[in-house]
Amino acid sequence: MRTGIERIYATLLDQDYQRVIFGDLGDFQRKGNAYIARCPFHEDALPTLVLYGDRPEYFCFACSRRGDWLKFLQKRLEISFPEAFSRLARAAGVDAAADDETAWEADLHRSDLLENAMSFFITRLWAEEGACDLAYLYKRGYSMAEVEGMALGSYPGYVQTRDYLLSQGFAGDHLERTLSCVWNKETDSPGLAIPFRDASGRLMGLLCRDIATLGAPAYRPLTDLKPLADTPFLLYRSRGQAEVIVVEGIFDALLLDQVRLKPVMGVGSGGLSDAGIEAAAACGTRHFVLALGNGVRRRHATLEAIGRIRAKGLDVSVLPIPRRYSDLDAYIRGTCLDHFRSLLKKAMEAEQWIEKKSR
Numbered sequence: 237m238r239t240g241i242e243r244i245y246a247t248l249l250d251q252d253y254q255r256v257i258f259g260d261l262g263d264f265q266r267k268g269n270a271y272i273a274r275c276p277f278h279e280d281a282l283p284t285l286v287l288y289g290d291r292p293e294y295f296c297f298a299c300s301r302r303g304d305w306l307k308f309l310q311k312r313l314e315i316s317f318p319e320a321f322s323r324l325a326r327a328a329g330v331d332a333a334a335d336d337e338t339a340w341e342a343d344l345h346r347s348d349l350l351e352n353a354m355s356f357f358i359t360r361l362w363a364e365e366g367a368c369d370l371a372y373l374y375k376r377g378y379s380m381a382e383v384e385g386m387a388l389g390s391y392p393g394y395v396q397t398r399d400y401l402l403s404q405g406f407a408g409d410h411l412e413r414t415l416s417c418v419w420n421k422e423t424d425s426p427g428l429a430i431p432f433r434d435a436s437g438r439l440m441g442l443l444c445r446d447i448a449t450l451g452a453p454a455y456r457p458l459t460d461l462k463p464l465a466d467t468p469f470l471l472y473r474s475r476g477q478a479e480v481i482v483v484e485g486i487f488d489a490l491l492l493d494q495v496r497l498k499p500v501m502g503v504g505s506g507g508l509s510d511a512g513i514e515a516a517a518a519c520g521t522r523h524f525v526l527a528l529g530n531g532v533r534r535r536h537a538t539l540e541a542i543g544r545i546r547a548k549g550l551d552v553s554v555l556p557i558p559r560r561y562s563d564l565d566a567y568i569r570g571t572c573l574d575h576f577r578s579l580l581k582k583a584m585e586a587e588q589w590i591e592k593k594s595r
């Protein structure tokens with residue numbers, strides 16, 4: 237993982253640490269996947285502060301204050317950044333030197349900006365402007381509930397995005413500066429916006445799927461993805477789970493995650509890297525179930541991943557996707573969930589898979 241705080245947040249979220257940080261606020265209570273409470277920064281008769289369940293962030297509907305847990309602790313307890321950091325590190329049992337404060341602030345701005353942009357894109361997907369993108373998803377075979385669960389959006393292009401953010405109160409100069417660091421303006425055309433979160437669930441990058449193009453070239457980064465270079469896609473969703481399926485491709489991972497039969501993470505055509513394995517292991521993965529797909533290239537990627545996982549002393553098995561399906565997405569769409577359920581029971585020991593493949 238890139239920073240100490242990402243590791244600390246990932247650990248504490250799995251312990252429902254919201255209850256410790258925010259539990260003494262008035263009307264603190266669970267609300268679905270999140271918590272709500274009365275905001276401590278002003279008189280509040282109703283609980284207007286939302287503490288997200290899957291990421292270390294808060295937002296107040298009354299005063300619009302938002303931030304992450306480090307920011308909250310600094311404001312509420314009037315303590316410094318290093319003090320707030322070591323408080324959380326101790327609670328997580330993580331021995332890490334404090335992160336750089338400036339880098340932490342930049343990350344905070346980034347996730348705030350991207351959350352704002354993403355909520356704009358999601359609104360557009362379900363409005364008239366998103367009709368083509370939505371039709372594409374339905375045509376691909378996803379149900380309305382699946383599309384909603386994937387939290388995808390419709391990206392209108394850079395200029396509209398910047399104008400929207402300006403209307404949301406992001407200061408012009410500052411916004412331009414942040415966007416020029418984060419946004420990938422060179423490949424700017426509309427498409428489906430896909431959120432990419434770090435291991436602690438913070439929104440650190442966005443991808444775009446051009447619906448008029450086929451295959452891998454259809455995907456392009458909307459933002460710089462450097463902070464996510466070592467992070468398998470959807471890793472934050474499988475945190476704390478010992479056994480995780482690994483698939484190739486963004487939509488394969490999103491679909492499997494919606495199916496909810498087993499935790500999943502997605503990798504690119506480069507396969508599962510050493511850093512990716514380490515990030516997953518730090519989040520609790522002990523057993524990787526490889527389902528990277530069929531064909532020479534993907535089989536090679538599977539073999540490589542087996543070697544890398546074993547070298548780290550972790551368990552690995554392979555899901556034998558019937559050869560007439562290119563990958564798990566095609567298999568699930570081509571059969572049904574019951575078939576997928578029984579395929580899950582057929583996961584093979586890596587040894588056995590290698591032997592069968594060489595026959």
Ligand SMILES: [Zn+2]
Nearest residue numbers: 275296298299
């Ligand atoms: Zn407030």
